[in-house]
Amino acid sequence: MAETSQGEKPQDESKRDFLYLSTAALAVVGAGYAIWPVINSMNPAADTLALATIDVDISAVEVGQAITVTWRGKPVFIRHRTEEEIAAAQVADMDDLPDPQTDEERTIVPQWLVMVGICTHLGCVPLGQQEGDEKGDYAGWFCPCHGSHYDTAGRIRRGPAPSNLEVPEYVFLDDANIRLG
Amino acid sequence: MQAPPPNFTNPVVKWVDSRLPVFTYLHKEYRGYPMPKNCNYFWSFGAMSGLVLVIMIITGIALAMNYTPHVDHAFESVERIMRDVNSGWLLRYMHMNGAHIFFMVVYIHIFRGLYYGSYKEPRELLWLLGIVILVLMMATAFMGYVLPWGQMSFWGATVITNLFSAIPFVGDSIVTWLWGGFSIDNPTLNRFFALHYLLPFVILGVVILHVAALHVVGSNNPTGIEPKSHHDTVPFHPYMTAKDGFAMGFFLLVYAYLVFFAPNALGHADNYIPADPMVTPAHIVPEWYFLAFYAILRAITFDVSIPFTGIVLIEAKLGGVIAMFGAIVVLALVPWLDSSKTRSASYRPIYFWFFWILVLNMAVLTWVGGQPAEGVYVIIAQLSTFYYFFHFLVLLPLLGKIERPKPLPRSISEPVLPTGGGPLPAGATAKPMDKA
Numbered sequence: 053m054a055e056t057s058q059g060e061k062p063q064d065e066s067k068r069d070f071l072y073l074s075t076a077a078l079a080v081v082g083a084g085y086a087i088w089p090v091i092n093s094m095n096p097a098a099d100t101l102a103l104a105t106i107d108v109d110i111s112a113v114e115v116g117q118a119i120t121v122t123w124r125g126k127p128v129f130i131r132h133r134t135e136e137e138i139a140a141a142q143v144a145d146m147d148d149l150p151d152p153q154t155d156e157e158r159t160i161v162p163q164w165l166v167m168v169g170i171c172t173h174l175g176c177v178p179l180g181q182q183e184g185d186e187k188g189d190y191a192g193w194f195c196p197c198h199g200s201h202y203d204t205a206g207r208i209r210r211g212p213a214p215s216n217l218e219v220p221e222y223v224f225l226d227d228a229n230i231r232l233g
Numbered sequence: 234m235q236a237p238p239p240n241f242t243n244p245v246v247k248w249v250d251s252r253l254p255v256f257t258y259l260h261k262e263y264r265g266y267p268m269p270k271n272c273n274y275f276w277s278f279g280a281m282s283g284l285v286l287v288i289m290i291i292t293g294i295a296l297a298m299n300y301t302p303h304v305d306h307a308f309e310s311v312e313r314i315m316r317d318v319n320s321g322w323l324l325r326y327m328h329m330n331g332a333h334i335f336f337m338v339v340y341i342h343i344f345r346g347l348y349y350g351s352y353k354e355p356r357e358l359l360w361l362l363g364i365v366i367l368v369l370m371m372a373t374a375f376m377g378y379v380l381p382w383g384q385m386s387f388w389g390a391t392v393i394t395n396l397f398s399a400i401p402f403v404g405d406s407i408v409t410w411l412w413g414g415f416s417i418d419n420p421t422l423n424r425f426f427a428l429h430y431l432l433p434f435v436i437l438g439v440v441i442l443h444v445a446a447l448h449v450v451g452s453n454n455p456t457g458i459e460p461k462s463h464h465d466t467v468p469f470h471p472y473m474t475a476k477d478g479f480a481m482g483f484f485l486l487v488y489a490y491l492v493f494f495a496p497n498a499l500g501h502a503d504n505y506i507p508a509d510p511m512v513t514p515a516h517i518v519p520e521w522y523f524l525a526f527y528a529i530l531r532a533i534t535f536d537v538s539i540p541f542t543g544i545v546l547i548e549a550k551l552g553g554v555i556a557m558f559g560a561i562v563v564l565a566l567v568p569w570l571d572s573s574k575t576r577s578a579s580y581r582p583i584y585f586w587f588f589w590i591l592v593l594n595m596a597v598l599t600w601v602g603g604q605p606a607e608g609v610y611v612i613i614a615q616l617s618t619f620y621y622f623f624h625f626l627v628l629l630p631l632l633g634k635i636e637r638p639k640p641l642p643r644s645i646s647e648p649v650l651p652t653g654g655g656p657l658p659a660g661a662t663a664k665p666m667d668k669a
Contacts, residue, residue, distance in 0.1 A: 091410075094410055094411075094413055094420075094424065095409065095410050095413065096409060096412075096413055096414045096415065096420075097413070097420065100413070100414045100415075100418075100420065104415075120511060122510070122511070124414070124415035124416065125414060125415055125416035125417075125418045125510060126415060126416045126510070127510070127511050173395075173550060174391070174392040174395045174396070174550075175391040175392060175394075175395035176388065176391070176392070176513040176517065177511065177512065177513040195513075196513065196515050196516070197392070197513060197516075197517050198531060198606045199605075199606060199607055212531075212534055212549055212550065212553075212606075213550075214548050214549065214550050
């Protein structure tokens with residue numbers, strides 16, 4: 053190889069470069085295809101995805117009460133809000149909100165607030181579901197890990213969390229049942 | 234002082250060595266390898282960390298034979314190891330406290346390198362390999378802590394994996410991929426177990442490279458000047474094997490004290506509560522060896538934005554993650570940030586003090602990382618974080634320019650011997666190998 057290429061014309065070199073580069077490019081693409089199943093095997097499996105939808109009976113939740121259900125391994129807060137809580141959430145000044153969202157955007161029916169109970173900072177479960185819990189400065193939820201305060205619509209008001217508590221996809225099947233996911 | 238060349242008399246050794254020269258290699262690297270004769274006990278911490286790695290691998294394999302990586306059985310299987318498995322309590326306490334003492338030894342090893350300038354030319358790659366080992370150790374320790382499936386396991390894993398959600402655009406997909414689901418759950422526990430088993434062997438591989446790179450350029454020493462001749466060095470065996478062996482005896486005393494008298498002193502009591510995805514413990518803290526980095530993560534409580542426009546460039550959450558990983562990156566870049574040609578802090582009158590302030594600052598970060606992230610603690614964490622980066626990014630490049638180092642001795646031997654690097658005194662030239 054080395055001897056034959058020495059005396060030849062320079063065009064041959066660019067042809068060699070092209071062949072090397074195209075071979076290498078093909079090898080990279082091939083390796084990518086070969087490694088993808090390994091990487092993709094770490095994504096959620098079919099049985100994990102199958103648990104992605106659940107139905108919840110909310111008829112027993114009285115005004116002022118809240119329940120926590122497990123959905124996709126995460127806690128979901130379902131709160132039957134009082135008139136005062138709804139009023140407090142609706143009058144909030146948009147300029148005060150780090151992540152502005154109206155109360156209407158966060159609920160289907162104002163009485164029912166449904167949210168993923170995971171702090172948007174680093175994934176702790178905020179307090180505020182139980183009777184005696186610390187509810188933070190805005191009477192909603194308070195994350196004990198790094199001190200994020202959420203209001204009665206689950207919106208971030210103070211603390212390190214970047215956004216409001218996530219509202220999952222859900223529909224009312226009838227007055228007493230909702231479907232998550 | 235030089236070691237005699239190998240002279241194998243055992244016929245089996247000769248036979249093997251002529252076909253695969255392992256004995257010649259061992260003689261060269263662990264008998265004859267010239268060590269500067271002035272190395273103090275801080276040079277024993279590398280050997281100690283090698284010993285802990287071996288202990289961790291052996292106890293870890295034994296534990297894995299009795300551990301069940303499933304969310305329904307993991308906690309119970311660890312309790313079974315503690316109560317029913319023969320010597321299980323010993324193996325687990327050795328492994329658990331081995332992690333603590335591993336980080337103690339390695340942190341001292343790193344500070345030794347920072348004090349004596351062991352990262353400077355030609356030892357930059359040696360330093361970088363050390364940083365790779367540190368990062369691998371952190372990943373391994375983090376995943377190992379998840380395996381007992383206690384409350385701190387679960388919530389520590391939740392907080393740390395959620396760091397990746399700070400990455401713009403693809404963050405959430407990456408977190409789902411890391412979890413293998415929509416929260417920390419059985420798939421996560423399984424993969425952490427697989428990786429926790431794998432990574433120590435990767436560490437072992439990088440340690441071999443670390444030692445190989447060391448043996449190419451040779452060991453640094455407290456004066457920071459290179460050995461001028463064989464008068465400045467002693468053979469690794471018996472001088473360093475004896476010295477390291479003595480140091481390891483002390484090290485094992487501390488380790489044994491932890492294992493037998495204070496096995497849970499450095500752990501968190503909440504990890505003896507089984508993991509509950511519905512209840513977050515009131516106060517999540519990582520293990521002590523991560524507290525300094527945890528403090529840096531939490532210190533960034535503000536968004537970085539373009540002044541007067543309100544356009545946020547880096548949200549606080551992403552900023553914290555960048556600062557935490559940046560803390561390791563600046564450590565890796567030390568060989569290029571430090572502009573001083575003088576290695577040892579003993580000859581650098583200004584750096585000497587700033588080194589000890591850095592040590593103190595790390596202690597403050599470690600302390601504040603264990604406090605709640607409120608009020609004055611946030612201010613302390615922010616000041617300490619600022620100083621950490623100030624040390625590496627401003628002081629190290631600047632000091633080399635303004636500092637006048639003390640005069641260096643002509644050789645390693647000069648400060649201690651009137652002959653200044655001449656032959657060793659009679660007592661030191663005895664040949665212990667001849668006694669055999």
